Amino acid sequence: MRPIVQISLDLTNIDEALETAALAMRAGVDWLEAGTPLILAEGLHGVRALRAAFPETPIVADLKTMDGGYLEAEMMAKAGATHVVVMARAHAETVRCVVKAGADFGCQVMGDNMVCDDMVAGAKWLEDLGCDFVIHHIGYDERRGIAARGNPMPSPLDQLREVVDAVKIPVQAVGGLSLEQAIACPKYGAPLVVLGAPLTIDADAFRTADGDLESSLRLICEAVHAQDCPIRDSL
Numbered sequence: 001m002r003p004i005v006q007i008s009l010d011l012t013n014i015d016e017a018l019e020t021a022a023l024a025m026r027a028g029v030d031w032l033e034a035g036t037p038l039i040l041a042e043g044l045h046g047v048r049a050l051r052a053a054f055p056e057t058p059i060v061a062d063l064k065t066m067d068g069g070y071l072e073a074e075m076m077a078k079a080g081a082t083h084v085v086v087m088a089r090a091h092a093e094t095v096r097c098v099v100k101a102g103a104d105f106g107c108q109v110m111g112d113n114m115v116c117d118d119m120v121a122g123a124k125w126l127e128d129l130g131c132d133f134v135i136h137h138i139g140y141d142e143r144r145g146i147a148a149r150g151n152p153m154p155s156p157l158d159q160l161r162e163v164v165d166a167v168k169i170p171v172q173a174v175g176g177l178s179l180e181q182a183i184a185c186p187k188y189g190a191p192l193v194v195l196g197a198p199l200t201i202d203a204d205a206f207r208t209a210d211g212d213l214e215s216s217l218r219l220i221c222e223a224v225h226a227q228d229c230p231i232r233d234s235l
């Protein structure tokens with residue numbers, strides 16, 4: 001199958017999110033993510049605005065649910081999200097509630113294994129509870145804290161192959177990846193490539209002479225789409 005490009009709109013206002021999303025869609029991005037900062041700043045209005053502007057595009061609401069799972073997922077699905085995110089560190093009952101709401105309101109569920117002591121086991125646990133996708137995620141604070149104490153910065157690529165092999169559902173890797181690392185995810189068997197936003201073009205191969213972000217993003221999408229990835233059920 002052709003891998004999917006998702007752009008995370010980790011922005012704090014609707015106008016900026018809509019502008020970046022429009023540019024991303026013109027460049028060939030497949031899925032939009034209402035990032036946690038956007039959800040905090042604009043809430044359901046942010047998701048509704050994206051849905052109104054892009055009626056056919058999958059929208060991931062990265063709300064990082066820890067409790068009250070059914071209602072959170074229901075609200076996001078009714079606002080137009082096609083995918084919601086629940087944390088593996090939440091109680092199993094919360095994950096089940098999000099999965100139930102997903103089934104009731106036609107929304108797929110992404111389980112995020114961030115801060116699990118055993119991230120491979122965390123991914124498997126999320127699958128067993130009914131999640132449709134795994135987000136294999138090294139958190140922003142965690143990465144920076146570890147590096148600030150002089151230790152090598154952990155990367156989601158370190159265990160990506162193990163996570164992919166442990167589950168049957170599709171996996172995405174998130175957290176501090178360079179562009180080239182993100183684009184390489186399908187080589188690890190992870191079919192969803194997440195580009196962090198605001199997008200930084202940190203690889204010469206994708207810098208264009210005029211420095212135009214849309215042109216760079218088009219090259220990135222082409223590089224992702226040119227790869228092949230094994231088919232996984234929820235996609």
Ligand SMILES: O=C([C@H](O)CO)[C@H](O)[C@H](O)COP(=O)(O)O
Nearest residue numbers: 008036140174175176177196197
């Ligand atoms: O989910 C995120 C994080 O927990 C802050 O809310 C970010 O979207 C995620 O970490 C993306 O990070 P980058 O890949 O470094 O953009």
